[in-house]
Amino acid sequence: MQNFLYFCSLIRKTMKKNILLAVAMAVVTNLCAQQLPDPHFENWGDKFNGDIQLTQWHGSNVSQAGFKFTFLYRKPGRTGYCAYVTDRAVGIPKLGIGATGPGYVSLGQPWQYLKGLNVNGATAGTEGGIAWTHRPDTMSVWVKRVGPKTADEDFHLLYYAWQGTAKSSQYKNKKGTATTTERINEESDIRRATDGNEFGTEQPARQTAEGWHRARARYDEWTQIKVPILYMSDSRPTMCNVIFSAGNYPAFRANDGLYDGNALFVDDVELIYSSKIDKLLINGKEWKAFNPNSSEVQTCKVQGDIQSAKDITITGLRGTGSLTNIKGETAHFKGRKLDSQEMTVVPGEVNGKPWVITVTAEDGSKITNYKLRITN
Secondary structure, eight states: OHHHHHHHHHHHHHHHHHHHHHHHHHHHHHHHHTSOSSTTOOOEEEEETTEEEESSSEEOOEEETTEEEOOEEEEEOSSSEEEEEEOEEEEEGGGTEEEEEOOEEESSEEEEEOOTTOGGGOEEEEEOOEEOOOOOSEEEEEEEEESTTTTSSOEEEEEEEEESOOEEEEEEOTTSSEEEEEEESBHHHHOHHHHOOTTOOSBOOEEEEEEEEEEOOOEEEEEEEEEEOEESOSSOOSEEEEEEESSOOOGGGOOSSOOTTOEEEEEEEEEEOOOOOSEEEETTEEOTTOOTTOOSEEEEEOOSOOOSGGGOOEEEEEOOEEEEOTTSOEEEEOOEEOOTTTEEEEOOOTTSSOEEEEEEOTTSSOEEEEEEEEEO
């Protein structure tokens, strides 16, 4: 009998250990699943014009009229390897044909279109991305930015997400007129608020989020830049794309202000998921005195006829803000409402016990508790 009981105890311990292990593995898998592929740029494979290339990211390399020009290179990084992209002159100088192109790397596919040798009709961009359903709040990137004209040209760190499929067939070319080429999920047909296709989008997608940092700066040492991600929809996306550009990424199909030799080192990309509330709405109105960093009891006086907890609705928003594009136009992002999996509310009493709000980061990495006393 004792042996039997010992055997049963051993089984229970083993099952408990296995369950805990399974839960731990599920958490780790969930955390890993909410990061971008190869965020440390360690996976290199095929070559382009003799230069080894990333397997899950794509460089803005150019292959035209039998000539090849590399824009993406592998370099020693902050940790392991890194992606190095550089602006460079392309073309056939002997024929007087050429231009400087932006060096960038993307999860989507950079494309260039030139019919024959008509440089004035040349256009370029990025289409596609990866399947994606997550909603990060910040993109952290480590960079070095060097070159002869870093003070004269923007570099770009860009994240955007969307639902649906965008299609169009006309894009601005070097001359400023339209070049016809059909594209699916082209960046300018998705980012219509900040970098819209000047010749219109025939079938728009529904952009849900964007994080965009651009600056004219030089960083000789590894520098961490955190890019806030703003939201224009409560919905989850179906796709996202990321672009890291050494120079004037063809926003609005820019064809000047590009400088040969301006370069960007990129390493250790991380998506950060917050457990904070940016803005708190009480009965649909923003409470401007709310402190998202306080764990103390905060008191809010609510106007109107409120008698009990049923008269109170509390909403948390995140990802509100504005972005100004290269034309000086400002797009406003209303943010997104935190859903029931991220934010729970334990009601309190008017003029009495405080409400308790618990916010969990989408990847489960952190939790923040708020206490709110409501008075009338």
